Amino acid sequence: xxxxxxxxxxxxxxxxxxxxxxxxxxxxxxxxxxxxxxxxxxxxxxxxxxxxxxxxxxxxxxxxxxxxxxxxxxxxxxxxxxxxxxxxxxxxxxxxxxxxxxxxxxxxxx
Amino acid sequence: xxxxxxxxxxxxxxxxxxxxxxxxxxxxxxxxxxxxxxxxxxxxxxxxxxxxxxxxxxxxxxxxxxxxxxxxxxxxxxxxxxxxxxxxxxxxxxxxxxxxxxxxxxxxxxxxx
Numbered sequence: 001x002x003x004x005x006x007x008x009x010x011x012x013x014x015x016x017x018x019x020x021x022x023x024x025x026x027x028x029x030x031x032x033x034x035x036x037x038x039x040x041x042x043x044x045x046x047x048x049x050x051x052x053x054x055x056x057x058x059x060x061x062x063x064x065x066x067x068x069x070x071x072x073x074x075x076x077x078x079x080x081x082x083x084x085x086x087x088x089x090x091x092x093x094x095x096x097x098x099x100x101x102x103x104x105x106x107x108x109x110x
Numbered sequence: 111x112x113x114x115x116x117x118x119x120x121x122x123x124x125x126x127x128x129x130x131x132x133x134x135x136x137x138x139x140x141x142x143x144x145x146x147x148x149x150x151x152x153x154x155x156x157x158x159x160x161x162x163x164x165x166x167x168x169x170x171x172x173x174x175x176x177x178x179x180x181x182x183x184x185x186x187x188x189x190x191x192x193x194x195x196x197x198x199x200x201x202x203x204x205x206x207x208x209x210x211x212x213x214x215x216x217x218x219x220x221x222x223x
Contacts, residue, residue: 004152020112030208030209031208031209033211033212035212036207040216041216041217042114042200042202042214042215042216042217043145043153043200043212043214044214045200045211045212045213047150048211059210088152088153092207092209093208094208095206095208095209096141096158096160096166096207097155097158097168098155098208098212099144100145100152100153100154101151101152102150102151102152103212
């Protein structure tokens with residue numbers, strides 16, 4: 001069945017890089033997304049990657065996709081305290097469904 | 111401002127008392143969806159709608175109803191709420207199904223006692 005997995009917690013020091021990993025099971029997914037949720041708020045799109053790409057870079061964010069291993073990662077360079085949030089990996093399936101992972105809670109230590 | 115608006119933000123109710131959570135978007139999006147968020151489970155889809163008068167079950171539809179009479183509105187109805195429906199609910203919309211990014215509302219925290 002369709003499933004998206006992530007580790008639940010990550011702690012990094014301010015200024016270091018954060019790497020959040022995600023694995024998914026459905027090989028027919030077309031887009032893979034990273035969403036950010038700050039306390040008391042809804043999810044906001046952070047970045048996304050089309051399934052025929054290997055990498056996407058957007059300022060401090062780098063997304064790597066290994067389609068063979070069904071592995072997606074999000075790297076945040078120079079992590080700041082404002083990056084503390086829950087990060088959700090998600091995959092789109094058949095154009096009508098988005099499956100979310102459980103979310104990774106990122107804590108940034110000053 | 112482009113947004114998805116949910117109401118209410120917080121709701122406490124008792125078992126069996128019918129309630130409706132409203133959702134409205136002003137972006138002329140065709141696709142709308144409801145999710146519930148529970149700790150350690152991420153977001154699970156309840157129902158979605160590809161367009162007016164077209165609705166489909168998601169992964170956890172039991173105990174919920176929806177309607178899509180107009181493009182902008184997608185209310186979530188709990189005919190007889192139970193304590194296991196205590197959760198954080200999100201409405202989301204997108205231009206064209208799951209192949210474009212979702213825009214989320216700010217959430218409705220529901221407690222059923």
